[in-house]
Amino acid sequence: MTLRDWMIKGQDILKEACIEDYENDTRILAMFAFGISYTDMFMKITEDMPEEDADFFMNCIDLRSTHMPCQYITGSQEFMGYEFGTEDGVLIPRQETELLVEKALELTSDMKSLKALDMCTGSGCIGISYELKRRESGHKDDEVHLADISDDAIYVAQKNKYKLGSGCSIIKTDLFENIKDRYDIIMSNPPYIKTSDIDDIMEEVRTFEPRIALDGDMDGLSFYRRLATEAREYLFKDGILVMEIGFDQYEDVKKLLIDNHFNNISLIKDYAGLDRIVVAYATEHDY
Ligand code: GLN
Numbered sequence: 001m002t003l004r005d006w007m008i009k010g011q012d013i014l015k016e017a018c019i020e021d022y023e024n025d026t027r028i029l030a031m032f033a034f035g036i037s038y039t040d041m042f043m044k045i046t047e048d049m050p051e052e053d054a055d056f057f058m059n060c061i062d063l064r065s066t067h068m069p070c071q072y073i074t075g076s077q078e079f080m081g082y083e084f085g086t087e088d089g090v091l092i093p094r095q096e097t098e099l100l101v102e103k104a105l106e107l108t109s110d111m112k113s114l115k116a117l118d119m120c121t122g123s124g125c126i127g128i129s130y131e132l133k134r135r136e137s138g139h140k141d142d143e144v145h146l147a148d149i150s151d152d153a154i155y156v157a158q159k160n161k162y163k164l165g166s167g168c169s170i171i172k173t174d175l176f177e178n179i180k181d182r183y184d185i186i187m188s189n190p191p192y193i194k195t196s197d198i199d200d201i202m203e204e205v206r207t208f209e210p211r212i213a214l215d216g217d218m219d220g221l222s223f224y225r226r227l228a229t230e231a232r233e234y235l236f237k238d239g240i241l242v243m244e245i246g247f248d249q250y251e252d253v254k255k256l257l258i259d260n261h262f263n264n265i266s267l268i269k270d271y272a273g274l275d276r277i278v279v280a281y282a283t284e285h286d287y
Helices: 003-016 022-034 038-043 051-065 070-074 095-107 125-136 151-164 195-200 203-208 222-234 250-259
Strands: 076-079 082-085 115-119 143-148 169-172 183-188 235-244 263-269 275-282
Touching (some): 003 051, 022 070, 051 070, 070 076, 095 125, 095 183, 095 235, 095 275, 115 125, 125 143, 125 151, 125 183, 143 151, 183 222, 222 235, 250 263, 250 275
Parallel strands (some): 115 143, 115 183, 143 169, 183 235
Antiparallel strands (some): 235 275
């Protein structure tokens, strides 16, 4: 059977399984299973495929038809131009989270050397890409720490650190419990979905992504509450807190930040026009 035949077969199975983006997903899995590039896919479309690779391709298609996200099948997701390993137990890096890293880079661009913390790091995508981008722009003396409570996250972040040649340190901790330092910037994409909403999110996320990375308790705000209360103690004066939020959480998160004496609070919308990133400054300081 030719590549075209296999792809048609793959698409039919995914369409039948109600996978919305079945054409694109078939392409991604074909490139992965047959070890070919995007251009190869067109060049080799009439070639017969080796049986072993075709078996592997069908395994991938079968997994996708259970609604397992492509990124858990291929084991990777691009983020900020870097290829991050993704596996069970960590959230797949999201495109909208790149905005958080871009904003953090922009706000710290004139700081020569700094200390940064990625709290609730998961795959490590925020902290690692922040550190690598800073290094590429000539800032070689930063200290970047990644923190997470989950052993799975620590393991995946560690693998990504080595894979991408990052110099981050990784700390296992329940929020600030084992954090000893102060930072110029704390970045975080904490779990922020209301427990009662989790059953309504798409199957790919609900069944396959880790609940611990999604569940923000009853009102979805429990991590913002803890971050707002505790983060100032771990920031230098004028330190920056940058967090990703859910589309309807800005007013609540802003209030929590104001109540905890953060200043200059601002909001950045994502490409879909939804509220997404909050920035706040620890200008009033208590040492
Ligand atoms: N944005 C994620 C989603 O769409 C949620 C991430 C989070 O809870 N931090 O599922």
